Amino acid sequence: MTTKRLFHVVLIKPSHYDDDGYVIQWIKSIIPSNSLASVYGLILDSADREVLGAEVEIKISPYDETNTRIKPRKIARQLKRPGVSGLVGLVGVQSNQYPRAMDLARQFRAQGIQVCIGGFHVSGCIAMLPGIQPDLQQAIDMGISLFAGEAEGRIDQVLKDAYQGRLQPIYNFMHDLPDIEHTPIPYLPAHRINRNVAKETTFDAGRGCPFLCSFCTIINVQGRKSRRRNPEAIERIVRANYKQGVTHYFVTDDNFARNQDWEGVLDRLIELREKENIPLKLILQVDTMCHKLPNFIDKAVRAGVHKVFVGLENINPETLAAARKKQNRITEYRTMFQAWRAKGVVTYAGYILGFQGDTKETILRDVEIIKRELPVDILEFFLLTPLPGSEDHKRLYDQGVWMDPDMNNYDLIHATAEHPKMSMQEWRDAYREAWDVYFSPEHIKTLLYRAKVSGISVKRMANITFGFYASHLAESVHPMESGFFRRKYRRDRRPTLPRENVFVFYPKYAWEFIYKAGKALKIHHRHMRLARGVERDPNSENYSDSALTPVTEGELDDLEMFTNTHAARSVVEKVRKRNAA
Numbered sequence: 001m002t003t004k005r006l007f008h009v010v011l012i013k014p015s016h017y018d019d020d021g022y023v024i025q026w027i028k029s030i031i032p033s034n035s036l037a038s039v040y041g042l043i044l045d046s047a048d049r050e051v052l053g054a055e056v057e058i059k060i061s062p063y064d065e066t067n068t069r070i071k072p073r074k075i076a077r078q079l080k081r082p083g084v085s086g087l088v089g090l091v092g093v094q095s096n097q098y099p100r101a102m103d104l105a106r107q108f109r110a111q112g113i114q115v116c117i118g119g120f121h122v123s124g125c126i127a128m129l130p131g132i133q134p135d136l137q138q139a140i141d142m143g144i145s146l147f148a149g150e151a152e153g154r155i156d157q158v159l160k161d162a163y164q165g166r167l168q169p170i171y172n173f174m175h176d177l178p179d180i181e182h183t184p185i186p187y188l189p190a191h192r193i194n195r196n197v198a199k200e201t202t203f204d205a206g207r208g209c210p211f212l213c214s215f216c217t218i219i220n221v222q223g224r225k226s227r228r229r230n231p232e233a234i235e236r237i238v239r240a241n242y243k244q245g246v247t248h249y250f251v252t253d254d255n256f257a258r259n260q261d262w263e264g265v266l267d268r269l270i271e272l273r274e275k276e277n278i279p280l281k282l283i284l285q286v287d288t289m290c291h292k293l294p295n296f297i298d299k300a301v302r303a304g305v306h307k308v309f310v311g312l313e314n315i316n317p318e319t320l321a322a323a324r325k326k327q328n329r330i331t332e333y334r335t336m337f338q339a340w341r342a343k344g345v346v347t348y349a350g351y352i353l354g355f356q357g358d359t360k361e362t363i364l365r366d367v368e369i370i371k372r373e374l375p376v377d378i379l380e381f382f383l384l385t386p387l388p389g390s391e392d393h394k395r396l397y398d399q400g401v402w403m404d405p406d407m408n409n410y411d412l413i414h415a416t417a418e419h420p421k422m423s424m425q426e427w428r429d430a431y432r433e434a435w436d437v438y439f440s441p442e443h444i445k446t447l448l449y450r451a452k453v454s455g456i457s458v459k460r461m462a463n464i465t466f467g468f469y470a471s472h473l474a475e476s477v478h479p480m481e482s483g484f485f486r487r488k489y490r491r492d493r494r495p496t497l498p499r500e501n502v503f504v505f506y507p508k509y510a511w512e513f514i515y516k517a518g519k520a521l522k523i524h525h526r527h528m529r530l531a532r533g534v535e536r537d538p539n540s541e542n543y544s545d546s547a548l549t550p551v552t553e554g555e556l557d558d559l560e561m562f563t564n565t566h567a568a569r570s571v572v573e574k575v576r577k578r579n580a581a
Contacts, residue, residue, distance in 0.1 A: 004057040007163050008079050008086035009043055011036060014093060014101045015065040017408050018477070021494035023100065026483025028195055029066035034202035034252040035092025035119060036062050037186035042155045045184035051156045052163050062188060065100075066481075067195040069489060072104060076111035086113070087162040093119030095388050096411040098135065103495055105144050114162050116171075118147035121407070123221045124389015127174045129397060133388075135407065140169045149173030150207075150222075152183040177223050180207065181230050185237045190244040197484060200248040200283075203237045205229055206259040212324040215352070217389035218254045228261050231268040238272055238280065248281045255311075257290035269303035280304035287311065288328045291339040301343045308340055312349035312376070315366050318567035319355045324391075330561060330568060331575050335551050337375045344455040346464065349376045353431055354384035359421050360430040367437050369560045375547040377447060377461065378468055380479060381434045382412040383427065408494075413478050439469040444527060448534040449543040462531035466524050474519040486516070 013033040015024050040062045047058035063070060079086035088108050090101045098121045105115045117139060125133045126148040136146060145167040147158065154173055161167050186203050193201045206228035209218050241247070253259055272278045282305045290296055300308075313328060314320055320328050340347050351370075353363050370379060386393035386403055387410055396403055396417060404416035415427045422430065437443075444465050451461035471482035490505045500508075534540050546559070556562045556572045563569060 003083070004055055006057050006059055006084045007052055007159070008059045008061065008084055009159070010075055010079070010086065010088045011039055011043075011060065011062045012070060012088065012090050012104065013062075013064045013066070014070075014090055014097045014104060016097045016100050016411060017494045021497035022488045023065065023492050024477060024481055025065060025069065025487045026067055027485040027487060028197045029064065029483035030197055031066075031480055032188075032193065032196050032200055032202045032250060033064050033092055034186060034204055034250075036064055037188045037202055038204070039089065039091045039118075039151055039155070041184045041187040042151055043159070044187060046156055046159055051159055056163070058159070062192055064192065064195065067483065069487070069492070070104060072107035073111065076108060076113050079113055080111070085163065085165075087159075087167075088113055088115045090115065090117045091119060093117055093121050094410075095121040095124070095407045096409065097121070099406070099408045099494075102135075102139060102144075105139065106142065109142050109144065114145070114165070114167055115143075116145040116147055116158065116162070116167060118151070120217055120221055121388055122146050123148045123174060124217050124387065124393075126170075126172060127220050128389055128391075128394045132170075145169060145171065147171045147173075149176065150178055150180075152178040152180055154178075174221075177208075177225075177227065180204075180227050181233070183229075183233075185229075185233055185240065187237070187240055190246060193241075193244075193246050198248050199246060200250055201241055201246050202250045202252050203229075203234065204252045205234060205256060205265050206253050206261070209254050210258060211255075211327050212391075214324045214391040214395075215384060215387070216254075216391075217387050220389050220391070222254075226258065226260055228259050231261065231264040234265050235268050235272065238269070238278060242278055247279050250283045251285070254285060255287050256284045257286040257293060257296060262293075262296065263299065266299040266303045270299060273304055274302070281306055283307040283309065285309045285311075288332055288336055291332070291336045297339050297343060297345075301345060305345060307346045307348065309348045309350065310336070310376075312379075313352045314355060315370060315374075315561055316355075316357065316362075316565055316567055317571045318565065319357055321567075322356060323352075330571060331556070333374055333561075334547070334555075338548075338551065341375050341450075341454045341548075346378070346456060346461070347376050348378040348380060350382060351379050351434075352382050352384050353434060354415070354419055354422070354427055356420055358419075358430075360426050360433075363430045363434060364437055365564075367434050369564065371438065371443050371446070372546050373559050373561050375450060377451070377456075378464060379438050380468065381431060381438075382478070383415055383431055385410055385412050385414075386417050411478070411481070435469065435472045439465060441526060441530065445530050445534065446545065448531055449540060450545070450548060452534055452540045453543050453548070458531045458534050459528075462527040466520075466527040470520045470523045473523065474516045486513070 013036040018024050040060060043060050090105060093101045101117055108115050125136055139146060188201055193199055206226055207222045208224055208226050210224050256262060269280060273280045284305050286308050288310055313325055315330055317330055337347055386396050409416050415424050419427050447465060448458050448461055452458050468479045471477055471479040475482060488509055490500060493499055562572050
């Protein structure tokens with residue numbers, strides 16, 4: 001018998017550093033990585049096809065640094081054993097994760113290990129900016145290979161080059177986005193999925209977005225043309241994961257409602273759920289006009305959708321138009337949210353702070369309007385950030401406007417460019433106060449009453465509101481970056497900062513843990529107390545407020561959302577003219 005040679009591929013989805021220079025990492029993290037699942041699935045298919053020859057075994061080890069400590073020296077020893085060669089792939093690297101990816105890559109290169117970095121930062125820079133940017137050139141100079149674009153149909157080439165020890169400096173496929181209809185499915189082994197809080201995995205039913213939002217990188221990295229998996233592929237994803245006990249999914253399409261095969265996909269999921277009793281639970285990302293698609297919401301709920309995320313972004317039509325997000329119509333917001341609420345679906349909305357016309361006062365005013373008039377459950381805040389790969393970033397780059405040179409700060413919660421009407425401190429204060437205003441005890445109580453009359457578990461809603469507010473207040477991270485029980489390692493501090501003495505680090509870490517746990521427990525106690533009060537209220541079933549009131553023509557004259565700005569009043573007038581035509 002001939003012993004096979006081993007080619008070991010280590011895939012790492014990097015995290016990024018907090019303000020104190022430590023990797024943001026948890027015992028269990030919240031959001032799974034679709035990039036990690038996609039690349040793992042592609043290489044698994046390559047291994048099955050023996051692309052390196054029948055005499056070579058391909059081993060794949062996937063790691064998500066948000067829930068797993070990465071030890072470069074230990075990994076390097078595994079890749080340098082006799083009869084073993086390998087590659088470290090840093091996948092799905094966003095701009096805020098690029099510095100951490102480079103720090104990991106530097107350690108691997110010091111051990112003589114081949115490294116390739118791919119993801120939105122590399123792809124966005126190559127797609128939108130001239131030449132090779134300095135941070136990418138630094139990687140090339142270190143012998144790191146860069147991958148721009150999508151790996152479907154291209155991963156075999158990378159594996160063969162790596163096996164032969166001659167990775168190309170750049171693999172650039174930005175002008176050749178692949179068809180994904182018949183490509184291998186995203187997949188991760190259960191022991192990795194179980195490191196996420198909800199034991200949740202991902203899939204993308206489609207890629208690309210037809211819209212033109214200036215702050216978005218999707219349209220320039222994944223394109224504006226819809227490319228999608230067929231319903232049969234989605235079924236294979238569900239069945240493969242069901243075999244390992246996984247039934248919860250975050251569907252990562254930037255806008256599933258614009259997937260031209262949405263109905264076929266949902267019909268297939270409905271069949272698996274209703275006829276084969278596979279207990280699917282899905283989170284979708286949709287736009288503000290999804291309710292206009294006949295049967296979309298009904299079928300989504302039957303397919304297992306229990307949460308939806310909506311890119312609300314703003315309630316000022318003038319702001320939306322300036323950001324080229326003209327598809328958002330404020331006159332449809334209430335109808336859309338009420339349609340999901342009628343089906344017992346929890347709604348999340350992204351809201352961006354820092355558009356050109358924003359001030360701290362207008363931001364807080366609009367948050368108060370949303371609290372009163374929109375029946376959205378969770379409003380989550382982001383700072384407008386010129387992400388590399390977006391039109392906003394390219395415009396500022398071309399104009400020579402200052403932008404924060406530290407990519408670690410491009411995480412949507414740090415101000416990275418100057419604002420025309422707010423100082424950096426005012427902008428940060430607006431962000432902090434927006435969370436406090438929306439998640440005030442009074443509004444939490446309102447959200448719990450709305451959940452009660454909408455058939456949503458009051459305790460479940462209290463836990464959701466707790467998780468979002470505690471992540472911001474106790475851990476100073478965005479809820480989408482949070483998890484259970486923060487982990488810190490003294491030796492994993494950012495190299496630009498000094499390593500702390502053991503007698504400083506560990507007492508401080510212990511005190512932080514106790515302090516943050518106490519703060520989180522206090523928030524949790526408050527939310528549970530409010531939930532018990534709502535549950536015990538004999539009149540809770542009769543609760544109503546302005547947000548829950550059925551949509552009427554007259555509200556266009558009464559609600560502040562439609563009357564507080566000239567732009568809003570102009571939109572209302574256009575709607576009336578269109579309806580009268």
